[in-house]
Amino acid sequence: MANKNLTNAKRAKNDEFYTQYSDIQKEIEAYLEYNPDVFRSKAVYCNCDDPYESNFFRYFVLNFNKLGLKQLITTSYKPSPVANTQLALFGDDKTLAKSKGRPKVTANKFIINEVRDIDDDGEFNLKDVAKQLKTNKNNEWSPLEGDGDFRSNECVNLLKQSDVVVTNPPFSLFREYVKQLFDYNKKFVIIGNMNAITYKEIFSLIKENKVWLGAGKNDGRNVWYQVPDSYENFHKKEDGKKYAFVAGTIWFTNLDHGRRHQPLPLMTKAEVIKFGTKKPFEKYNNYNAIEVPLVKYIPNDYAGVMGVPISFLSKYSPEQFEIVGMCENEDLYKMKTKVYTTAECKQAYLNKFGKKGTYDLNASGVVIKSGILEKVYQRILIKHKKK
Ligand SMILES: C[S@@+](CC[C@H](N)C(=O)[O-])C[C@H]1O[C@@H](n2cnc3c(N)ncnc32)[C@H](O)[C@@H]1O
Numbered sequence: 001m002a003n004k005n006l007t008n009a010k011r012a013k014n015d016e017f018y019t020q021y022s023d024i025q026k027e028i029e030a031y032l033e034y035n036p037d038v039f040r041s042k043a044v045y046c047n048c049d050d051p052y053e054s055n056f057f058r059y060f061v062l063n064f065n066k067l068g069l070k071q072l073i074t075t076s077y078k079p080s081p082v083a084n085t086q087l088a089l090f091g092d093d094k095t096l097a098k099s100k101g102r103p104k105v106t107a108n109k110f111i112i113n114e115v116r117d118i119d120d121d122g123e124f125n126l127k128d129v130a131k132q133l134k135t136n137k138n139n140e141w142s143p144l145e146g147d148g149d150f151r152s153n154e155c156v157n158l159l160k161q162s163d164v165v166v167t168n169p170p171f172s173l174f175r176e177y178v179k180q181l182f183d184y185n186k187k188f189v190i191i192g193n194m195n196a197i198t199y200k201e202i203f204s205l206i207k208e209n210k211v212w213l214g215a216g217k218n219d220g221r222n223v224w225y226q227v228p229d230s231y232e233n234f235h236k237k238e239d240g241k242k243y244a245f246v247a248g249t250i251w252f253t254n255l256d257h258g259r260r261h262q263p264l265p266l267m268t269k270a271e272v273i274k275f276g277t278k279k280p281f282e283k284y285n286n287y288n289a290i291e292v293p294l295v296k297y298i299p300n301d302y303a304g305v306m307g308v309p310i311s312f313l314s315k316y317s318p319e320q321f322e323i324v325g326m327c328e329n330e331d332l333y334k335m336k337t338k339v340y341t342t343a344e345c346k347q348a349y350l351n352k353f354g355k356k357g358t359y360d361l362n363a364s365g366v367v368i369k370s371g372i373l374e375k376v377y378q379r380i381l382i383k384h385k386k387k
Contacts, residue, residue: 017225017246019168019191021055023216027189027251028059028166030215032067034258040068045162047150048169050076051110056167061129064115071113073158078107078147107148109158111140150177159184164255166190175201178211178252187255194220194248197310198378200332202252206313207323207333214251215259218314223249250314263320269299282367284376286338287327291367291376300384305335307365307379318385325381327365335381340366348373 031038046056057074064072110133118128118135133141146152150159150169159165159180168191169177179201181188196202205211217223222245227234234242273280276297281290289305292298295312305324316323325333340348340361349359351372364375 016228016231017168017244018053018227019055020224020226021059023223024055024059024166027214027216028063030257030259031189031253031255034215034256037068038255039164041070042163043071043073043161044069045073045075045158045165046167047073047075047155047159047165048077048167049074051108052076054167057110058126060166061112061115062124062126064112065124071111071162073112073162074110075144075148075150075155075158076107077149078144106143107146109140109142109144109148113140114138151180156180156184159186163187164189168249175199178202178205182210189214189251189253189255191249192252194250194310196252197313198326198328200328200330203326204332207325209318211252211254212260212316212318213313214253215257216251218250219311220248220250222247225249260317261319263317264295264298264315266296266298266300268301272297272299284327284365285368285373286340286361286366287335287381288337289335289365289381291365291379293376298382303384305381305383307376307381310378310380312380312382320385321382322385323380323382327363327376327379327381329363333381336362 044060046054046060049056051057051074053076054074057072060067060069060072112129114137115124115129115132117124118131132139144154146154148155150156150173163186165181165186165188171193174192174196177190178192181190182205192202197206202211224235224243224245227242227244229242231242231244234244236243267275269281277293281292281299281302283290284307287305287307289307290302292306292308295309295315298306298308298312307327325335327335331339342358345358345361346356348361349355349357352359352374359373359375361373361375364377365379366373366375368374
């Protein structure tokens with residue numbers, strides 16, 4: 001089911017999944033808790049966001065003064081099937097007429113430099129933002145020349161003038177998207193697919209502590225997203241809006257937060273065996289490491305390398321552990337002690353399944369169970385940090 005949902009998300013035309021306000025708020029507040037000035041005097045750029053749809057825009061514009069932002073830049077992507085067709089931003093406010101001047105087929109750029117209670121009703125809200133944009137005083141609202149692709153010159157120039165990028169970019173362009181952020185040396189808080197952890201380009205950044213998981217919900221369980229009206233595989237409808245859940249979407253960032261400095265409480269090796277696994281730790285046949293099937297079974301007194309589930313990263317503290325590699329085909333981290341021959345992979349398949357085939361032993365950690373070679377799930381290789 002989880003895989004099916006991911007595939008659905010991937011296939012959905014142009015990755016049209018809209019992040020909910022509460023999810024953005026929860027995540028950003030975790031960074032603020034750690035450093036209340038993290039956004040002060042900074043320019044935030046949401047570069048995959050139709051300001052009319054995006055809760056990223058909505059969150060940052062409504063909290064502009066509270067965060068002490070210098071600027072909020074938002075650009076939309078023209079080919080988006082919903083760009084310029086829904087009016088969520090101003091549409092929620094029944095007192096506002098739909099903006100007449102809104103370009104219908106272009107990608108748009110909003111640059112917010114100032115927000116305040118313009119109508120003096122004692123409250124700052126989206127109505128004030130709309131009025132300020134209409135009068136165009138200190139804020140800019142204009143069509144982009146191009147299609148709003150985050151890689152276009154126009155958007156790259158906006159990226160250059162920003163400090164922190166916060167958005168949910170298209171899942172299908174994640175590698176390229178992250179590369180661009182590094183090319184321009186930007187801070188970011190972005191949503192991605194949990195699978196992206198295993199992309200070699202992304203994992204090497206995680207290993208070097210240049211990227212880590214966000215502070216919030218990172219367990220890979222379902223997250224609800226608003227989807228376009230035209231989306232048929234939605235899971236619920238509320239207040240006329242369609243929602244679908246996607247398994248395995250998590251936050252990736254290079255902004256610091258408190259959770260990653262909290263050490264994971266662990267048992268000793270003997271305690272894990274006594275209270276948990278009831279059997280000794282297994283050693284891999286192809287790595288000089290032990291297999292740890294659950295994060296809670298990571299022993300606190302093992303000095304060598306341990307293979308742990310990917311979900312470990314949501315608990316990872318760089319002060320407690322070092323990431324040394326991942327079990328994968330290419331042996332990028334030079335951790336393999338054995339590479340299986342084709343004949344061995346064929347024999348292993350026959351032994352395990354009783355029929356002809358090839359067991360892709362080189363793609364993962366392998367343990368021996370009753371004389372039979374068994375692949376384990378995807379593992380990250382870690383070590384305790386030397387004290
Ligand atoms: C997963 S949706 C998220 C939308 C919005 N950021 C949010 O979280 O509500 C990804 C968005 O990226 C836009 N997009 C797709 N390809 C893009 C590109 N090359 N450049 C900029 N935006 C793009 C899509 O139109 C879509 O709106």
